[in-house]
Amino acid sequence: MAMRCSALSHSLLPARKAVTLLLLVGALLSTLITPGYGQNTPARTGTxxxxxxxxxxxxxxxxxxxxxxxxxxxxxxxxxxxxxxxxxxxxxxxxxxxxxxxxxxxxxxxxxxxxxxxxxxxxxxxxxxxxxxxxxxxxxxxxxxxxxxxxxxxxxxxxxxxxxxxxxxxxxxxxxxxxxxxxxxxxxxxxxxxxxxxxxxxxxxxxxxxxxxxPGTNGPGSPEMATRLEGIKTQGELEKADFFTKAMFASAASWSPNPSQAPFYLDLPVKDGQPQPMVTAKWTANAPxxxxxxxxxxxxxxxxxxxxxxxxxxxxxxxxxxxxxxxxxxxxxxxxxxxxxxxxxxxxxxxxxxxxxxxxxxxxxxxxxxxxx
CATH class of the missing domain: 3.40.50.1820 (Alpha/Beta hydrolase fold, catalytic domain)
Known part of the structure; x- marks a missing residue:
């Protein structure tokens, strides 16, 4: 009887090995799909x-x-x-x-x-x-x-x-x-x-x-806009101005600079309410x-x-x-x-x-x- 049991145990060894192998594979697969590993590993980020x-x-x-x-x-x-x-x-x-x-x-x-x-x-x-x-x-x-x-x-x-x-x-x-x-x-x-x-x-x-x-899409656009532009006299007033007014000053500082015109050192496309053709020409020369x-x-x-x-x-x-x-x-x-x-x-x-x-x-x-x- 003991021999038969021993023989039976011996005959089950391959099966046990197979089960053990399956368990190991299962554990490995479980690890790979656990958050933080494998397909769910967080992507590395730049610095x-x-x-x-x-x-x-x-x-x-x-x-x-x-x-x-x-x-x-x-x-x-x-x-x-x-x-x-x-x-x-x-x-x-x-x-x-x-x-x-x-x-x-x-x-x-x-x-x-x-x-x-x-x-x-x-x-x-x-x-x-x-x-x-x-x-x-x-x-x-x-x-x-x-x-x-x-x-x-x-x-x-x-x-x-x-x-x-x-x-x-x-x-x-x-x-x-x-x-x-x-x-x-x-x-x-x-x-x-x-x-x-x-x-x-x-x-x-x-x-x-x-x-x-x-060319022309950056100009003052209207008499009201021209008045606002010429009304800016200080940096503080420019800081409080609307977006378009700020953009006009940035464009003038970039494309129609004037080293003798303090405090902003630029020429606007309008002066005393009148368009300034030379400034407009300079801006056009900077339009891609x-x-x-x-x-x-x-x-x-x-x-x-x-x-x-x-x-x-x-x-x-x-x-x-x-x-x-x-x-x-x-x-x-x-x-x-x-x-x-x-x-x-x-x-x-x-x-x-x-x-x-x-x-x-x-x-x-x-x-x-x-x-x-």
Missing amino acids: VERIKVHGKGLEGNLAGDSPDRDVSIYLPPSYKTDKKRRYPVIYFLHGFTDSDDKWYGLTKHWISLPAVVDKALAEGKTKEFIIVTPNAYNRYFGSMYSNSVTIGNWEDYVAKELVAYIDKNYRTIPQAASRGLAGHSMGGYGTIRIGQKHPEIFSSLYLLSPCCLI LATLDQYVSNIRQLRALAFDAGSKDVSIAANIKVLDGMLTNYQIPHTYEEYDGDHINRIAERIEQKMLPFFTGSLAGEGVRIGRK
Whole structure:
């Protein structure tokens, strides 16, 4: 009997081993689907650094703004661990009255760019990039990313000084094919303004609801507006002014500076109630759609160009339609879209679903490795 029991036990050993194996497999599968592991493992997130980058061309600006500019930088999840990896860079320009800290979640705002990028990475919609945003908020609430003795040489700062600093201090891929330029509103304007002049620095451009593209759209508009403009005599009054009045002063500081006209050091497009044709001409000379014909050969050198705007953002949607027509006329490849939205309500979605995939496809060199840190 004992022998029979022993034999029976011996005969059950393979089955017991099979059961044990099944239990082990089951335990492993249970571990993999436990929150915090496997398919539910929380996505790694990038990190944000905020530094200061000096602008030689910003020194001595008549507005009195510091040439030492805050710059927010998004470093992708692998940047801190993969020390031999270099990354493409997206230079992202913020809009009028905005600042870098608002866009990077450091100050409460309607968008957090790092959160948008982390979400896109988690959903597999983008490759990893370094993203760089300078703080262009100044005495006039925005620089228009232009060169002026009043505000300093912002165009040169972005295209040359900032790029050189980032390439020197971060593990970038220091070539135009691996640099993109993008921006929202005033930043979209800065993107096409700078991008159409510097294909040797930026190879791909994405404009989100770009302002100020067409001549005449920034003028005083009405006698009442002209009166309000001329009524501003002090910085305190400018601080309390409406958005459009502030935009007029920012445009004048950027495009019609005047070093003899204290305290603002600018010429407005109206004086004593009369339009100023020379100021209007200067503003027109800074409108990208008025100058695009001069830069067609540069634009043809770009690897990729895209722009969009919400249909409820009526004037901007109309302006990018003109841009689409001009580029089509020159047979320059580009992507253009008008979507259901306003100036800000779907920008996070557009960045996640359109802009980041655009740069994923257009910027070269993701994952290039080097022999030094």
